[in-house]
Amino acid sequence: MRTTIDTQITVTVTDRASMEHQLDEALTVAMTRAVHEGRRGILVTRQGFGSFTVALSDAVPFGLTLEDQKL
Template identity: 55%
Template sequence: MNFPLTLTVADRQSMDSELDAAVTAAKAHALADRRNGILVTRHTANTFTVALSETVPFGLTREHQAW
């Protein structure tokens, strides 16, 4: 899986499951390099990105609202 991942969800249930899966994958990548944390950005009501971020300390996941 390549990061950042962009997700477009249809409803609340799919939002929760898709974000959980994306964050789990990001955690695996973050553990490999042990340098970056995870940043989840909400761009619209149904569009998100999940990225490895140098601005987030390793071991943390932060959320950002960009809309």
């Protein structure tokens, strides 16, 4: 099980174009936090159709972004 700490960014979309745009924005925010902190990576989790969370995670090494699915 992967754990996340701090605020998660939730992305909810209805089409692919908005998915890519909103996930890019969420990843930019998460990368800024990760670089500032310097100890955790980013976990992007698909919660369901059109629903994602982006968060810093202790389970992801700094400098990496991993994807997970809860489907």
